[in-house]
Amino acid sequence: MNKGEIFFTFLCILNYMVQNINIQYNINLGTIRCEYMSNNFIDYFKKVPLHESEVVVVGGGPAGIAAAIASARNGAQTLLIERYGFVGGMATAGLVGPFMTSYSLDGSEQIIKGIFDELVTRMEKAGGAIHPSKVRAGTPYSAFLVYGHDHVTPFDAEILKIVAFDMLKEAGVKLLLHTYFIDTITENNTIKYIVFANKSGLQSIHPKIVIDCTGDADVAFSAGVPCRKGRDSDGLMQPVSMFFRIRNVDTKKLSEYIAAHPGERPFSRIVEEAKKKGDFPIARDAVLLFQTPKEGEALVNVSRIHNINGTDPYDLTKAEIEGRKQVMILIDFFRKYVPGLENVELVQIAPQIGIRETRHIVGEYTMTEEDVLYSKEFHDVIGLNSFPIDIHSLTGVFGRFEGPKNNKYYEIPYRILLPVNINNLLVAGRCVSATHEAAGSLRVMPPCFVTGQAAGTAAALSVKNNILPKKLDHKELQKTLISQDVVLPKRIIERL
Ligand SMILES: Cc1cc2nc3c(=O)[nH]c(=O)nc-3n(C[C@H](O)[C@H](O)[C@H](O)COP(=O)(O)OP(=O)(O)OC[C@H]3O[C@@H](n4cnc5c(N)ncnc54)[C@H](O)[C@@H]3O)c2cc1C
Known part of the structure; x- marks a missing residue:
């Protein structure tokens, strides 16, 4: 395909946000459920401008801020796309706070830095x-x-917006605000182009690696990554x-x-x-x-x-x-x-309603509540978290709040950032590969910074080594993360 003249087709592009076919793959039940479908469709063809970037981060919430900064600091040319006129995601647009704990459950040591x-x-x-x-x-x-x-x-959400802008700029991230991710064009299990919209109209980018930090796994879903939504038994x-x-x-x-x-x-x-x-x-x-x-x-x-x-x-x-x-x-x-x-x-x-949960991608590994409660050790650990499984009642008043049994923390593996079927995509934040229960813990903001920093670092190392994120040596990733003040278990530090 001629790079300057991309022709692509997508269903109902003008009505994307209100009339897209939104298919949920329910892995456990093996069913495919259409959540919303319009009877009216148009075919839409358009030639749009093409840009290039080594790493494209979509979504500037806690995960996206960390991913973009980490990617740029580790040497990759990085573009961050955000739909609002500011970054912060739920921390600013959702007015959510405070940042939940970054310490071990017993409060004795800081485990998220x-x-x-x-x-x-x-x-x-x-x-x-x-x-x-x-x-x-x-x-x-x-x-x-x-x-x-x-x-x-x-x-303070306003100070967060300003400080995050400063840090993104100092890291060398190219920031594109007021820009909405729309679609992906994939070839051979790879995202070849992503399509986005802003005041200048539709645009496209040819990325080496994409990091989906939309919270809703918008990029992954559009690229055909299977996703679960909510509780496996009923969605x-x-x-x-x-x-x-x-x-x-x-x-x-x-x-x-x-x-x-x-x-x-x-x-x-x-x-x-x-x-x-x-x-x-x-x-x-x-x-x-x-x-x-x-x-x-x-x-x-x-x-x-x-x-x-x-x-x-x-x-x-x-x-x-x-x-x-x-x-x-x-x-x-x-x-x-x-x-x-x-x-x-x-x-x-808050400028927008607070969304606790939507899609979770199906990744190379799926975190479960046992992994959280019994602190399973992972060879590819990229960070720690201690916040309990916090599930607000799905139908009534009383929910669940249960933390790691060791009263300390649990480990987060790299593989939950890697979708099963798209090779140049990493996913960070609340839509990583986890069950409804494990996501009830991973969803709070400090661990979203953790998965964001790991995804950005992995993307930059993959670009540098000219390999796909799945092929990245987890020891190289861990070494780099440790050198950039990420807390990993002592056994990993001793082995490296
Ligand atoms: C009501 C509520 C209370 C909570 N309480 C707390 C709390 O007290 N403490 C805590 O630590 N956590 C809390 N959380 C959890 C936490 O706020 C979120 O889970 C966390 O912010 C997720 O981070 P993220 O970066 O994955 O996604 P988000 O914070 O959702 O950020 C996603 C970003 O992507 C952008 N985006 C999305 N789609 C697109 C698109 N198509 N194109 C371009 N940009 C896009 C969004 O604008 C946003 O900036 C709460 C959540 C909710 C909803």
């Missing part, structure tokens, strides 16, 4: 974060929760939530209430009372308010909407509307019922 720690340290210097070493469980920063919540990182995914930020929080009063009600989920008694009076029509049992670095300000993680498919635009539309309604209900509830929240004001509702 690398680009994550560098970013946090720079954000702290800019007045937009508190380093996790200074933040303990059972405090307003951890919503008064204890288990699994030691050493979280409170941060149900975690509920979605609308985050928002409030001010005029009387932290002293809140803390006194918590101290007077030991052993209770935060404010659950008050929630129960409000439910009886019809003032809390939300399927939650507690109020989780995470204090930000600013005194008197908190992020609210209470809204909940079930049965939303985060890759279906109609479901997303419904969730955006319902999520905002819930915010107003919660503000009224806070003022009326919760001691310390009588005078709260709404500062900001």
Whole structure:
């Protein structure tokens, strides 16, 4: 094919976001389910400009920021494509926070460093974060929760956007914002071109390696990588939530209430009372308010909407509307019922609904809950994580929160970044190859930075060695990661 004149066909390109055929491969059941299908189609042909880049990272959330920085720092010409006018993903567009723990479950050692720690340290210097070493469980920063919540990182989303831009620029990443990934053209199990859209119209890139950090595995799915969605038994995914930020929080009063009600989920008694009076029509049992670095300000993680498919635009539309309604209900509830929240004001509702789970790719290895709970050792470990399996109830109120039995951490293998059937694609972040249960732990932001940094480093080493990521020597990857401040198990460090 003439590089300057790519002709390609794709179904309903103009209606892609609202009318694409979205096929789910349910591996365990062996079924193929069409989630949404329109009866009307057009064929669409167009000649579009072609660009080149060694590594293309799609999606600038926690995984994408780390992947792009790692790829560029390790010598690859790197392009990062992001649909919004800022980076951060759920941390900024979803207003989600704090960064969950980067320490072992017992709080004794920091197990996630690398680009994550560098970013946090720079954000702290800019007045937009508190380093996790200074933040303990059972405090307003951890919503008064204890288990699994030691050493979280409170941060300011606006400072994150600015510091991440600085780090991407310093690393030499070429950043393309306001740009939406649309499609892939594959040949012989390789992504030959990716197609994206922005104000200049449709564009294409011929990449050596692509890293999918879209959270939803958009690139992998479009390239034909099999994906699971939600729980294997019925496909149900975690509920979605609308985050928002409030001010005029009387932290002293809140803390006194918590101290007077030991052993209770935060404010659950008050929630129960409000439910009886019809003032809390939300399927939650507690109020989780995470204090930000600013005194008197908190992020609210209470809204909940079930049965939303985060890759279906109609479901997303419904969730955006319902999520905002819930915010107003919660503000009224806070003022009326919760001691310390009588005078709260709404500062900001997240620009987009928070999506906890959609597609997980099927990779060379699939992480399971046993791997998390029993800390399985992997020869190709690329990082550690300790955050418990956190599954919000898929249909009701009470969920699951269960961490590694050794009370320390578990290992993340390189193979969960490698799709089974596409050779020049790596996947990082919440859509890595994991079951619904294991993804309930891997989905939080610090491990997304871990898989992002590993994917970016692997991509750059693969380009340098002129090999495919699957052929990369995992020892070379581990050595490079260790030299760039990534924490790996002692046995690996001793063997290298
Ligand atoms: C309600 C909620 C509460 C949570 N609470 C916490 C918490 O307290 N602490 C914590 O650590 N984690 C929390 N998480 C989990 C965490 O925020 C996410 O799982 C994590 O951000 C995933 O990182 P990611 O980089 O894989 O994806 P995302 O953060 O989703 O980033 C994906 C990026 O890709 C971009 N993108 C997507 N599709 C395209 C496309 N087609 N073209 C171009 N760009 C695209 C998006 O705009 C986004 O910037 C929470 C999640 C939710 C939803």
